Amino acid sequence: MSRTQGPVPRKKPSQAMAVLGICAVVFIGFSLTLPGFLSFGNLLALARNISILGVLALGMAIVVIARGLDLSQVASMACSTAVTLILMNDGWPTPLALAAGLCIAVAVGLVNGWLISVVEMPALLTTLASGLAVLGITRSTAVQHFVVNLGPGHEQFLRLGGNLPGGVPASLVVFVAAVVLVHLFLSRTVLGRFIYAHGDNPEGARLTGLPTRPLTMLEYALCAGxxxxxxxxxxxxxxxMHLQVVEGTLIFDVILVVVLGGVSLTGGRGNVASVVVGTLLIGVLLNGMTIMDLDIQTQNIVKGIVLLGAIVLDSVLHPRDEETSKQGD
Known part of the structure; x- marks a missing residue:
């Protein structure tokens, strides 16, 4: 007897592949229309900017995959690195100063995770408040002015911001290394699988015995670190380090990269490839708008429209009824 088979379900389109295609079109369009876009100097600047934005987005992606959000990431980054510069200027060995700054950033992440998981405060308001608090504490105790400059005698450290032999930016190598490490962590470790399970169904993860509170603290600590x-x-x-970066739009650029690439705000979806393609598109867009000398208001309008489009696309690809059905609502 022959079996009657139902229709084969259609595979949903990959948001990451769609964004990569859009990025290619935008890159070609800018190359043909903007003088200097393909110049060696501009491509180096593009690579450097993409690297910083991409590293920040990798940390944010871990929290978003776990169905969270960290609005304090840029504040903790700016304040901890400002303290690092102060310690280096005071004569601390560079590795020790860097370790101290890392401890400060991770401590902010751990406090965020504790407040969210143990005190059960909303992630959005918690991280917004902690970012403001960290900036205020830093300004009142360590940084009397917004700008902290690195003094002379740190040429070895500054090589991290230069180019390797062959003209490859060292920052790009750092980004690639971070991509590989975060990918291996999320896809090949037990903790990485726990993070996906936590974001996919937080209540189900708790009922199955996952240590969701320590896991939340780990997620926010990794984001800050x-x-x-x-x-x-x-x-x-x-x-x-200019602390006014905290008051700018960098944190929204990071969130835009994450959501645009396909890391769903509903949790449990997305990967490192999503972050990479989102970083490429936003990096190219920002670079092109800078060459066109668009004012900051126009750039914000463009970024806002792109973010809204990414959220709509996320809602279309991952309807809310799918999420509620998984949780039994």
Whole structure:
């Protein structure tokens, strides 16, 4: 007897592949229309900017995959790296100063995770408040002015912001290394699988025995720690940290990269490839708008429209009824 088979379900389109295609079209369009876009100097600048944005987005992706959000990432990055610069200027050995800054960033992430998982405060308001608190504490105790400059005698450290033999930016190598490490962590380790399970169904993860509270603290600590790496690359490139970066749109650029690439705000979906393609598209867009000398308001309008489009696309590809059915609502 022959069996009657139902229709084969259609595979949903990959958001990452769609974004990669859009990025290729935008890159070709800018190459043909913007003078200097394909120049060696501009491509180097593009690679450096993409690297910093990409490293920050890798940390944010871990939290978003776990169905969270960290609005304090840029604040913890800026303040911890500012303290690192102060310690280096005071004569601390560079490795020790870097380790101290990392401890500060991770501590902020752990406090965020504790408040969210143990005190059960909303992630959005918690990280917004902690970012403001960290900035205020840093400004009142360590940084009297917004800018902290790196003093002379740190040429070895500044090489991290330069180019390797062959003209390859060292920051790009850091980004690639971070991509590989985060990919291996999320896809090949037990903790990585726990993070996906936590974001896919938090209540189900708790009922099956996953340590969701320590896991939440780990997620936010990783977000802050990886973000600190991006901050170290930034200060190596510029030899300074300007705390007004906290008040700018960098945190929204990071969230835009994550959501645009396909890391779903509903949790449990997305990967490192999503972050990479989102970083490429936003990096190319920002670089092109800078060459066109668009004012900051116009750039914000473009980024806002792109973010709204990414959220709509996320909702279309991952309807809310799928999420509620998984949780039994």
């Amino acid at each position: 990886i973000g600190y790496v991006g901050g170290v690359v930034m200060i190596a490139q510029t030899a300074l």
